Amino acid sequence: MRSFVSNQMRNIAPFLTLIILLVFFSVASRSFASFDNAANILTQISVTGVIAVGLTFVILCAEIDLSVAAIANATGIVVAYFTLQENYVNIPNVPLPGALAIVLALAACAFLGFVNAFGITVIGIPSFIMTLAMMQIGAGISALLVRGQIAYAVPSFVATMGAGSVGGIPWIVVVLGVFLLAGHLVLTYTRFGRYVYMVGGNREAAEYSGVNVKLVLGAVIVVSGVCSGVAGMLGVAHFGSAQQNEFDGYLLDAIAAVVVGGTSLFGGRGGIGNTIIGLLILGVLNNGLDHVEIDSFLKILIRGLILLAALIINVYVQSVRESERTGSP
């Protein structure tokens, strides 16, 4: 029984955190527990969520991608750049048919992800450093394309996905659901997903089993880039504008969602289920703090403390497992 609890600690702790937060805010605020607010929360976590799906793959491999927000921003701007803007928008853009603009934007984020993958696997730059550089490159591309201006128009399909709704459910939430489901299916039921877990669990052993570790690592980085790009397009449509530094807060939110949910920073443990819980914790926390009377500056500190607590649990659970492993013959 004890070993079951310690094995499941990674899943139990985030789940309990979520329940406690839900109960707390429901009691503390009269406006929190409502159907509309639940829909609000889901909408609020959608952009972060799509980024977090890709990031889950990366962190399961014990790597990190710091360029997710920058790639999201750049992709969102690229799709706007290839869309006809209103006359008052003073950007030398290149209007193209909507479908083509979307394809080009997807190609752009896939390409940036591919550059990351090349640097990490072929050249051998640690992912932390490589994606840090890509963070700057993404910001640079964004800056060059909009030149300090703001673009508003995006292809109508993107606009619908980001800001429209169907039968009362925002499309952006549906898209998030599709990405989470697809991510879960790939990780759990495909050969590639198994390789992701095995490479994260013991990279050396995967290599000695004849797994092409570099290919797997490269692939997860590209997946992360593409997820970020899609999130960027949705975000631009959702916010109704494309500009520089629009996604700056999303890097930390996405990493926090994955890690708070219980996916191991050391790789091999966790998954989309954990990421969903992590996203809900962050969403409930952000939304709930707006519903209670609290100093808005204190909010930032509280978020930091919750993240720290989750990290402590994450590392602690790992060390318990390690000591169990070395303790047994």
Next chain:
Amino acid sequence: MHGISKSFGGVAALSDVDFVLRRGEIHGLVGENGAGKSTLMKIIAGLHAQYHGRMMIDGREVHFRSAREALAAGIGMVHQELSIVPDLTVAENVYLGKQPTCAGMVDWRTMFAGAREHLASLGIDVDPRARMGSLAIGLQQLIELARVLFSGARIIILDEPTSALSPPEVHRLFEVLRAVRAGGRSIVFISHFLDDVLAIADTVTIFRNGRRIVTEDAAKIDKGWVIERMIGSGHEDLEESYTGAIALDSKPRAPVILAVRGLSAGRAFADISLDVRAGEVLGVYGFMGCGQIELARALFGKLKSTAGTLTSDGKALRLRNTADARRAGVAFVPESRRSMLFYQEPVYKNMSISVLGRIARLWLKPATERDIARRHIESLSIRPPTAEALLQSLSGGNQQKVALAKWLTWPPRMLVLSEPTRGMDVGAKEDVVKIVRGLRDRGLGIVVMSTEPETVLSLADRIVVMKKGRIVREFAGETVSKDRLLEVA
């Protein structure tokens, strides 16, 4: 030292050993792996604090609890794996941990001058400003030795100092050691290279099975005499012994699966040429550090070779990574279980990982995976007999079977085993021998790399001996014995 005994978990590593080291003496220490020589030296160097018996230095009884205490008493050790800092300069390495300071700042001028002088006094001519990592391995070792001397050691223990050195480097090391001896300090020289030991030592002590067999003046003995006493009559211990001659059942006409020509990889090994034949076990024997571990990795695409070719079926084989090797039909079991198993995953995932591509293209087929696992669990009698058990809950021997089972679902054409029986009890060793022979009889080409002559002799149909990164001898279709192997290695 008097009546030293030491045991690890009930297994006696040393029993009632007496050992005398004189001032100004180079004392050679020889014996097979596990004979107890390293254990004794670790006691002297303070790395094992728990032991029975008494140890005296200059007539005073001592009992070290840590390496620090031993060092304070003038005992220093140079391990086979050097503990230098490659990114620092030579001078910084010599002065490591006690740089001369001037008003709280490192006094570089004094340090460089002091290091130069100290090294010159040992006959080592090297720029103290050079980066340590840029020097040849032989020089790095001399500088580590210089550091141990500089720290005031009067007794210096050298563990396998010549295993990575070329003949001129060995020569230079001996010059330095003679200078150290002339200074009245004592040296313990542990080595598998009997020629080296006999060339430099004044006295030689032979260990076997945790006992000191004999101590003799080096001038009076030769290599054959030493080997005879290292191996013993062979009937003293329970373990299967291969002191007698083994007739190698080589198959010179069997088809060649993999032809290796002139393979080299940096410092690890050079100009290796050998053929792996179907239905034959090729044993590669050599001492620790002779390059066979690296050679095994190169055959599996884990280590990039710098020169030479691999040919299979008349076609050149380029191994860019381990996936290439797997596709070419090469399998590898490394010497450490830890580096090939997934401890947090169930048994069936551990077994299926290397054949996943054959079972499933895109979507996994867990039912098939479990079926395959159950088949291996039954045929290898793995305990507990469930495919779902987490690997970490299995015992070491069962984990080893899982490691082997990975490659048995669709047998590869060629299997490379590194130290397949290290640390196993007799029963488990026999299981391994049985499995390997079974695979050979099914037509696999098998390569067994080991530093234990027994392992190679019990498995191989043909043996090559490696020494310092090169093949020095091949035994095929003849009789060979352990002392022959030891003699050429």
